[in-house]
Amino acid sequence: MIGDWFAARGRRVLEILVRLGRAHILLYYVLLALPSSVRLFREIVRQIHSVGVRSLVIIIVSGLFVGMVLSLQGYNTLVHFGATQSLGVLVALSLVRELGPVVSALLYGGRAGSALAAEIGLMKATEQLSGMEMMAVDPIERVVAPRFVAGVLAMPLLAAIFSAVGVLGGYFVAVGLLGLDEGAFWSQMQGKVDFHEDIGNGILKSVVFGFVSTWIALFQGYDAVPTAEGVSLATTRTVVHTALAVLALDFVLTALMFNKV
């Protein structure tokens, strides 16, 4: 009995290792195909529209509310210390360092990542990828690589928009609702937010998240079992794995970037 239990766990670990290996092989081929997929400029633009522009509504609305909530919560705490003039800094730093890249990556995984996985999974299930191979067209170069480029380019832009809209949301609440001084809100923010340290690292985070979440989505779609159930599993896995990977990576990146100890 115990032997069986260990054997089952061992098989599971081996399966995970095999999938990890396949994911890295796919990434290797995608990176190899990047130079030749640059010729597919129009396709890349189309994919940026699909994963980026079509995610704008959810990114903008979420960014606005996250900024507004940050402002409200921050005010409630800062007011005890008479430091409400620092609310602008709190909102901006929270957004550009953490919430902008992280929340937009989670939203990106749920909106664009799941769509990518489902699209590629369905292309596999309906033999479109096999069809391309038989037409001597490499599906990794023609389908996967342009989507990868689009995802990596779109993610930092989405994160930047999320942060910008969030700051605006925070401003509306702080100045419009709570009656804070507008000058203090902006000048404190301008003085305390460093371009390289804060905004630069935030952008770097979102590039890493864009790379990883697009890779996860493309791998799940490309590796999906070509059935309805397989595609459904691929989309679920995309969202779950993206969330876990983004949150874990965020910790590692934060420790590397902002650890002053």
Next chain:
Amino acid sequence: MTVPAHHQNDSSNTPLVVLHGLRFVRGDRVIFDDVNLTIPRGRVTAIMGPSGTGKTTLLRLIGGQLVPDAGRIEVDGLDVHKLGRRELFELRKRMGMLFQAGALLTDLDVFENVAFPLREHTQLPESMIRDLVLLKLEAVGLRGARDLMPAQLSGGMARRVALARAIALDPMMVMYDEPFTGQDPISLGVLARLVRSLNDSLGLTSLVVSHDVQKTCVIADYVYLIAEGRVVGEGTPEQMHTSPSAWVQQFMHANVEGPVPFHYPALDLATDLMGDEM
């Protein structure tokens, strides 16, 4: 229509596709074991067999998408599985394949689907691509459907568009994966006539994988019957109809009893009902 240059040595007697001792195993299941067959040039050859015998797998092996466990496959004198990636892709440009459901790219319209291989593999000017695509669509009777999206096509139309796409690069052969499955009688007749007429007018070699005895026998010049991983019968359609082989008889005449059992292997009914195996 003129015969393309690379078809003009079709008179040579060498077969286009040769399978030598092909063995392919998936998991614990032996799909093919020592399969030998030859596909002559310029003819319509059918590979028939019950569902689940690996007919589609055979096409994927010939196209180099799967690798056999033993044996070799030659296409136009080239050992498919010894080719490098670039050489394999060069060979595939000369092999068209029609997938069971068409495998059209769902984000492109009919015109762009047929233009796809031309755009990918040639540097032809737009006006010439347009002419070629319209000619190919005309050959399958769907020139008027050029602006439709794949979702707007019936199953039969989708297969005809896929056929136009398969012949876009003037290949030397076309492989058809179950072209007649799930078609209404009119569409079935159209597809069968197309397979034959394109083969003859374009000087193609056609390989049709199907379990539709009636339609396939009308258009095929030669038939191989595959079951249980091996070739169990072969001959012209006439020879197949009169073959004494029990396999061929059961398949050609749709008999319930024969070498292919009605029942999936199981314990005998009495033992099973009494639960003795517990």
